[in-house]
Amino acid sequence: MTKLLRYGFLLLLLLSLSAAGFHKFYVSIFQVNYVPEKKALQITARIFTDDLEKALERKVKKKIYLATTKEAPETEELLKKYLTDKLHIRINNTEKAIRFLGREIEDDVVICYLTVPVAEKITSMEVYNTVLTEVYPDQQNIIHTNINSNKKSLLLTNSNPKEKVEY
Amino acid sequence: MKKSASVFSILALAIPLMTMGQDTKNSGKREPGHYDTNKFSQMYTQMATPNMFRTASGAPGPAYYQQQADYKIKVELDDKNARLSGEETITYYNNSPDPLDYLWVQLDQNEKKPDSKSPLVENQRMDGAMTPDGFTKKFMEQPFQGGYTIEFVKDAKGKPMKYTINQTMMRIDLDKTLKKGEKISFSIKWWYNINNYRVDGGRSGYEHFEKDGNNLYVIAQFYPRMAVYNDVEGWQNMQFWGEGEFALPFGNFDVSITVPADHMMEATGELQNRKDVFTAEQLKRYQQAENSYENPVIVATQAEAEQRSKTVSDQKKTWKFIATNVRDFAFSTSRKFIYDAMAVKIGGKNVMAISLYPPEANPLWEQYSTRVVAHTLKSYSSYTFDYPYPKAVSISAEDQGMEYPMICWNYGRPDEKGFVSDRLKYGMMGVIIHEVGHNFFPMIVNSDERQWTWMDEGLNTFLEYLTEQSWDKNFPSSRGPAAKIVPYMSGDQRFLEPIMSNSETIHQFGANAYAKPATGLNILRETIMGHELFDHAFRTYANRWKFKHPTPEDFFRTMEDASAVDLDWFWRGWFYSTDYVDIGIKNVKQFYVSEEPTKEMKDFAAKRGRFLQDNGPFVYMVSDSSEDLKPGMKKPFGIQDVKLLTDYVETLSPEDRKGLKAPKYFYEVEFEKPGGMMMPIIVDLEFEDGTVENHVFPVQIWRKGNEVVKRVFATEKPVKKIQLDPKLQTADIDTTNNVWPKEAPKSKFDQFEKN
Numbered sequence: 001m002t003k004l005l006r007y008g009f010l011l012l013l014l015l016s017l018s019a020a021g022f023h024k025f026y027v028s029i030f031q032v033n034y035v036p037e038k039k040a041l042q043i044t045a046r047i048f049t050d051d052l053e054k055a056l057e058r059k060v061k062k063k064i065y066l067a068t069t070k071e072a073p074e075t076e077e078l079l080k081k082y083l084t085d086k087l088h089i090r091i092n093n094t095e096k097a098i099r100f101l102g103r104e105i106e107d108d109v110v111i112c113y114l115t116v117p118v119a120e121k122i123t124s125m126e127v128y129n130t131v132l133t134e135v136y137p138d139q140q141n142i143i144h145t146n147i148n149s150n151k152k153s154l155l156l157t158n159s160n161p162k163e164k165v166e167y
Numbered sequence: 168m169k170k171s172a173s174v175f176s177i178l179a180l181a182i183p184l185m186t187m188g189q190d191t192k193n194s195g196k197r198e199p200g201h202y203d204t205n206k207f208s209q210m211y212t213q214m215a216t217p218n219m220f221r222t223a224s225g226a227p228g229p230a231y232y233q234q235q236a237d238y239k240i241k242v243e244l245d246d247k248n249a250r251l252s253g254e255e256t257i258t259y260y261n262n263s264p265d266p267l268d269y270l271w272v273q274l275d276q277n278e279k280k281p282d283s284k285s286p287l288v289e290n291q292r293m294d295g296a297m298t299p300d301g302f303t304k305k306f307m308e309q310p311f312q313g314g315y316t317i318e319f320v321k322d323a324k325g326k327p328m329k330y331t332i333n334q335t336m337m338r339i340d341l342d343k344t345l346k347k348g349e350k351i352s353f354s355i356k357w358w359y360n361i362n363n364y365r366v367d368g369g370r371s372g373y374e375h376f377e378k379d380g381n382n383l384y385v386i387a388q389f390y391p392r393m394a395v396y397n398d399v400e401g402w403q404n405m406q407f408w409g410e411g412e413f414a415l416p417f418g419n420f421d422v423s424i425t426v427p428a429d430h431m432m433e434a435t436g437e438l439q440n441r442k443d444v445f446t447a448e449q450l451k452r453y454q455q456a457e458n459s460y461e462n463p464v465i466v467a468t469q470a471e472a473e474q475r476s477k478t479v480s481d482q483k484k485t486w487k488f489i490a491t492n493v494r495d496f497a498f499s500t501s502r503k504f505i506y507d508a509m510a511v512k513i514g515g516k517n518v519m520a521i522s523l524y525p526p527e528a529n530p531l532w533e534q535y536s537t538r539v540v541a542h543t544l545k546s547y548s549s550y551t552f553d554y555p556y557p558k559a560v561s562i563s564a565e566d567q568g569m570e571y572p573m574i575c576w577n578y579g580r581p582d583e584k585g586f587v588s589d590r591l592k593y594g595m596m597g598v599i600i601h602e603v604g605h606n607f608f609p610m611i612v613n614s615d616e617r618q619w620t621w622m623d624e625g626l627n628t629f630l631e632y633l634t635e636q637s638w639d640k641n642f643p644s645s646r647g648p649a650a651k652i653v654p655y656m657s658g659d660q661r662f663l664e665p666i667m668s669n670s671e672t673i674h675q676f677g678a679n680a681y682a683k684p685a686t687g688l689n690i691l692r693e694t695i696m697g698h699e700l701f702d703h704a705f706r707t708y709a710n711r712w713k714f715k716h717p718t719p720e721d722f723f724r725t726m727e728d729a730s731a732v733d734l735d736w737f738w739r740g741w742f743y744s745t746d747y748v749d750i751g752i753k754n755v756k757q758f759y760v761s762e763e764p765t766k767e768m769k770d771f772a773a774k775r776g777r778f779l780q781d782n783g784p785f786v787y788m789v790s791d792s793s794e795d796l797k798p799g800m801k802k803p804f805g806i807q808d809v810k811l812l813t814d815y816v817e818t819l820s821p822e823d824r825k826g827l828k829a830p831k832y833f834y835e836v837e838f839e840k841p842g843g844m845m846m847p848i849i850v851d852l853e854f855e856d857g858t859v860e861n862h863v864f865p866v867q868i869w870r871k872g873n874e875v876v877k878r879v880f881a882t883e884k885p886v887k888k889i890q891l892d893p894k895l896q897t898a899d900i901d902t903t904n905n906v907w908p909k910e911a912p913k914s915k916f917d918q919f920e921k922n
Contacts, residue, residue: 025675025676025677025678027675027678029654029658035916038916042914042916044915046654049590050590063582065586065588067588067590068588068589068590069588070586070588101916101919101920102915102919102922104915107643107644107645107651108590108594108643108645109645113915113916113919115916115920134296137292137294142658142659142662144657144658144659153658153659153661155659155661155662158292158294158295159292
């Protein structure tokens with residue numbers, strides 16, 4: 001196991017190149033909606049549980065048993081910090097604070113609920129997202145945005161971690 | 168009764184015709200014509216033309232043929248240097264009508280050659296941060312010295328044959344043309360270094376255990392293999408780049424494998440010399456297992472495996488296997504293996520379910536692996552055909568999930584403290600079901616994986632879903648239910664390809680080639696065709712093409728041919744395009760019954776042509792938004808309030824009168840279809856008293872290429888709510904338009920904010 005973790009970075013790069021009968025793919029999906037009644041962005045992040053666990057365990061260098069009966073008590077704090085570290089949103093060129101509301105499990109995916117208060121009219125939004133890219137160089141983070149009925153999707157990767165949408 | 172009915176039906180037809188006429192008048196420019204773009208059209212141009220090899224019904228035709236390749240192989244494992252060397256004789260039968268001047272042989276190991284082109288076609292970028300070993304491996308170390316060394320290729324008389332290697336394909340030129348019905352034998356001697364698949368990747372290789380220094384080998388694609396020659400591709404010699412798996416002809420295998428004497432092994436085929444390689448005690452236990460139908464019997468115990476793992480034998484043993492009518496051969500060997508087995512009755516025949524795993528895989532594997540193998544064989548057999556092979560083996564190999572005839576590699580072990588999370592347990596069971604299931608697709612129903620990943624992965628993932636659910640009704644299956652494909656199908660079109668795309672060109676491989684086709688079949692079974700018609704058609708496909716090579720059209724055609732359900736619209740939308748489902752409720756109107764003509768009807772009567780001579784009398788339907796709606800009209804319909812109807816009903820016989828329904832509320836619902844993929848309209852009417860009435864309108868309701876469609880409902884109770892697709896059966900990507908009156912979507916955010 002220690003060897004596996006040492007090799008981790010490299011290994012995962014290679015594994016992601018070699019498909020198998022049972023396929024692993026590295027994609028997270030983020031839905032970002034502006035909700036006028038709440039004057040806020042609501043963000044739903046769908047991330048594979050095992051991938052997220054690997055990323056968090058790297059930070060604390062111990063097992064956390066994410067989303068199991070043995071989950072480490074500091075996991076929630078760790079997850080909050082991880083997401084606010086890796087996900088940044090700028091509205092009209094100003095960085096906004098992201099609030100972590102909660103999470104739930106659906107099959108092999110953790111769904112995180114985040115919100116960003118936005119009082120002003122949105123003329124531009126920049127999303128920076130490096131969730132899991134430090135673990136999986138091939139990680140794709142797909143961001144679906146729906147701002148004032150304007151739908152746009154972004155594909156953010158390690159080499160292209162941020163994009164801006166103008167409205 | 169008869170007369171008034173005919174008048175109403177003419178009225179109903181006439182109104183849309185009139186409005187259409189007005190539309191044409193108003194638009195200034197004449198529209199150009201167009202080709203047939205109707206999504207229900209038969210797919211004559213997209214599908215290959217039926218012929219003598221493959222019929223229009225989806226069955227093998229009278230001229231269908233397939234090639235055969237028999238192998239006699241001797242291999243030896245050098246455990247110390249992780250090297251495999253072998254010599255094989257291939258006997259190749261040309262059953263095709265075509266003369267062959269050369270043969271193509273697959274050299275899959277060359278994908279791992281230092282000069283392989285596979286890594287050169289990958290997108291690269293500079294990592295911002297690298298571990299020291301990662302940096303060293305990437306920029307300083309020599310690459311893994313993989314790939315075949317071919318020592319010779321000789322004909323049956325021992326004369327060297329001329330060959331040319333192009334990456335992972337080797338062309339052998341024949342001195343004499345191999346004609347129809349002829350066979351040829353030739354031999355190849357080779358060796359290669361086995362890759363540590365956890366470091367260098369790959370579907371086979373070895374796993375190294377630091378603790379005791381042992382390797383666990385999962386060996387496949389290890390011998391030069393004949394490529395497929397057929398009526399569709401000629402030679403299928405598309406290179407092995409790493410993503411698209413294999414295309415292989417059927418044949419018979421006689422394989423001898425020499426390994427250290429303290430190894431335990433399993434492989435494709437039947438073991439010929441069990442008494443030479445098992446201890447007396449193990450032989451006895453194996454015989455017990457052959458009669459144990461309830462529980463697995465441990466044939467080689469954990470204590471024995473641990474004992475074997477402590478030392479390294481310098482003796483060798485040769486294991487001999489014979490496999491009949493298989494498309495491939497693989498084996499797994501290690502001194503770490505525990506071995507358990509049980510018998511499964513399939514169609515009156517005994518099949519052995521077997522698992523091999525290292526002590527690190529317990530407590531999980533002993534409890535589940537073999538039982539899951541047995542369940543999978545029964546479940547898949549019930550949907551296809553009786554499993555025809557004598558055994559199915561599950562090997563514990565970390566990070567793997569890979570299938571071969573009768574044997575497969577599966578991940579999932581407890582952590583070092585022995586903890587097993589539900590996620591890991593279900594992940595391990597799911598992968599075993601999936602990989603054992605691959606025996607049916609593509610090992611027996613032998614599709615071309617190099618070209619079409621979905622043909623085996625999609626069909627297999629579909630049966631995996633059914634098998635998981637019958638193993639445990641709470642099995643967290645992530646692929647199968649319609650709603651679970653929505654995040655993929657609602658994604659950005661730039662990153663979506665039709666399922667009918669080549670394996671190497673797909674962005675989201677798992678969703679495209681596994682989940683989407685599996686979900687499509689599930690929707691056909693649950694919503695479009697029903698279990699009986701679907702299961703019969705699916706079974707027909709499996710039986711028509713077992714031990715043969717089907718194409719996508721053979722599948723599509725058989726599913727229609729055996730069910731009388733026209734599915735061209737489904738194949739076109741779900742398999743040949745990236746269209747998505749989005750059906751919504753556009754408008755709902757309530758109507759009240761009146762004896763007074765509405766303004767609209769008066770005008771209409773004035774414009775009526777000579778075909779509508781009949782002046783009534785009529786009852787009139789007044790909508791809730793009409794200016795003719797007078798106070799007092801807004802009440803439930805009762806026949807006693809409308810004299811015209813009361814009078815009419817009195818003319819009926821008492822028996823006819825008894826059978827009359829008593830509707831009180833009338834609604835017209837307009838459905839729209841923002842999505843390009845069609846589906847039946849499934850509607851629940853929920854009444855104020857909480858009861859529900861379900862209506863299903865077949866997909867043909869969209870057959871005229873219409874974007875909207877209206878339906879009228881007459882009910883005895885007031886409708887409180889109309890819900891489209893209430894059980895999420897259609898993969899509708901936007902459900903916010905599925906309900907009337909409009910509801911704010913239930914927000915998890917509100918729920919979390921409250922807490």
